[in-house]
Amino acid sequence: MxxxxxxxxxSWETVIGVEIHIETNTKTKMFCGxxxxxxGAKPNTHTCPVCLGLPGxxxxxxxxxxxxxxxxxxxLGCSISEHSLFERKNYFYPDLPKGYQISQxxxxxxxxxxxxxxxxxxxxxxxxxxxxxxxxxxKLTHIGxxxxxxxxxxxxxxxxVVTEADFRNSEEVRDYAxxxxxIIKSIGVSEANMEKGDMRLEANVSVRPQGQEDLAPYRVExxxxxxxxxxxxAIDYEVERQIKLLEKGEKITQHTRGYNxxxxxxxxxxEKEEANDYRYFPEPDLPPLSVAKEEVExxxxxxxxxxxxxxxxxxxxGVSEKVAxxxxxxxxxxxxxxxxxxxxxxxxxxxxxxxxxxxxxxxQSAEELLELFKSxxxxxxxxxxxxxxxxxxxxxxxxENEKVIADYKSGKLNAVQILIGQLMKKTQGKADPIKAKNxxxxxxx
Ligand code: ZN
Ligand code: MN
Numbered sequence: 143m144x145x146x147x148x149x150x151x152x153s154w155e156t157v158i159g160v161e162i163h164i165e166t167n168t169k170t171k172m173f174c175g176x177x178x179x180x181x182g183a184k185p186n187t188h189t190c191p192v193c194l195g196l197p198g199x200x201x202x203x204x205x206x207x208x209x210x211x212x213x214x215x216x217x218l219g220c221s222i223s224e225h226s227l228f229e230r231k232n233y234f235y236p237d238l239p240k241g242y243q244i245s246q247x248x249x250x251x252x253x254x255x256x257x258x259x260x261x262x263x264x265x266x267x268x269x270x271x272x273x274x275x276x277x278x279x280x281k282l283t284h285i286g287x288x289x290x291x292x293x294x295x296x297x298x299x300x301x302x303v304v305t306e307a308d309f310r311n312s313e314e315v316r317d318y319a320x321x322x323x324x325i326i327k328s329i330g331v332s333e334a335n336m337e338k339g340d341m342r343l344e345a346n347v348s349v350r351p352q353g354q355e356d357l358a359p360y361r362v363e364x365x366x367x368x369x370x371x372x373x374x375x376a377i378d379y380e381v382e383r384q385i386k387l388l389e390k391g392e393k394i395t396q397h398t399r400g401y402n403x404x405x406x407x408x409x410x411x412x413e414k415e416e417a418n419d420y421r422y423f424p425e426p427d428l429p430p431l432s433v434a435k436e437e438v439e440x441x442x443x444x445x446x447x448x449x450x451x452x453x454x455x456x457x458x459x460g461v462s463e464k465v466a467x468x469x470x471x472x473x474x475x476x477x478x479x480x481x482x483x484x485x486x487x488x489x490x491x492x493x494x495x496x497x498x499x500x501x502x503x504x505x506q507s508a509e510e511l512l513e514l515f516k517s518x519x520x521x522x523x524x525x526x527x528x529x530x531x532x533x534x535x536x537x538x539x540x541x542e543n544e545k546v547i548a549d550y551k552s553g554k555l556n557a558v559q560i561l562i563g564q565l566m567k568k569t570q571g572k573a574d575p576i577k578a579k580n581x582x583x584x585x586x587x
Pocket of ligand 2: 163276302
């Protein structure tokens with residue numbers, strides 16, 4: 143299916159919101175002490191009464207998971223709630239032994255962030271509605287007519303990152319998902335490996351008549367897609383499908399679809415699913431989650447700086463975006479520059495950045511960079527730059543070189559070099575040669 147057609151379709155506008163689940167790399171599960179290192183392990187060997195949903199088992203909150211969720215929130219520029227709440231999301235499915243998933247609904251841990259994306263569509267800010275903490279389900283495997291359940295994954299910490307419906311085509315969604323993956327990896331809270339299922343993509347897709355402000359009265363959820371290519375292909379297929387139905391005058395109802403990678407088409411999974419179907423209510427076995435402001439600040443301070451943030455920070459201290467991009471391209475360059483600017487005056491930061499980039503970032507240490515920079519700037523600062531002073535000296539030189547002046551006026555323009563030589567001699571080589579030449583030429587004309 144070809145997305146050209148849908149994105150250039152004049153009468154319809156595509157509206158997409160994205161939900162991405164990320165399994166964070168904690169040592170133990172979200173609400174019990176089972177080892178979270180389950181990949182490749184024998185089925186049902188990393189389980190206990192809590193993650194098997196046995197009656198009477200009591201969950202407790204994994205602080206490492208909360209810290210990693212906060213890191214994600216901070217990396218996305220979210221506000222971190224001092225008070226949030228775990229709630230039960232009730233639904234029946236064989237991979238969910240308790241009959242409910244512990245999640246966050248009304249009071250999520252992280253809210254209101256943003257991610258910048260940039261592509262053929264231009265620069266765009268995607269609003270993050272929330273990043274909340276929840277738990278993973280078990281895993282079903284279908285072999286022939288039999289289904290097997292492995293609960294090793296049950297209860298693993300999952301962070302769900304939810305955007306506003308800010309996307310208008312599949313390209314933006316792909317770029318967003320890639321950017322999010324990059325951020326998650328760079329802060330070290332998950333490998334975000336899509337093949338292993340550390341990161342799973344979902345998109346809510348609808349189309350509305352071009353120019354309409356209100357959202358369409360339905361949305362179709364494309365669930366659990368595990369590659370950047372497939373999410374884009376699934377969206378493109380779905381947009382085409384919806385436009386065709388709407389143009390035939392049909393009504394589309396809220397429902398969930400999967401994506402068949404082989405047939406390259408989406409297919410119906412479940413009809414109509416709304417929040418009130420889940421009968422959310424506060425988890426009675428867990429206390430409300432409180433996070434002290436100081437705790438958040440500690441996490442913020444320890445968070446590795448992100449590439450985008452590094453660039454923005456350099457821009458704040460006067461470095462141009464172009465230069466900042468080059469300096470932040472390698473950790474080594476960035477570290478050298480960061481160290482160097484602690485030893486200079488703030489007015490020198492921008493010139494130092496430009497100097498560093500102009501020399502091809504050759505310096506191997508902050509000391510080496512500063513030494514070179516200072517030798518060049520010192521040369522400049524002891525130079526005679528003042529036009530009044532240079533004019534005075536130039537006039538003296540002209541007065542003392544009648545023959546050379548005559549040659550110059552008769553057309554030997556090179557004679558001016560002799561005058562410059564005289565001027566440099568008079569100033570013991572301190573005159574700015576370019577300025578001196580300009581002044582001489584002006585006086586002679
Ligand atoms: Zn367990
Ligand atoms: Mn979820």
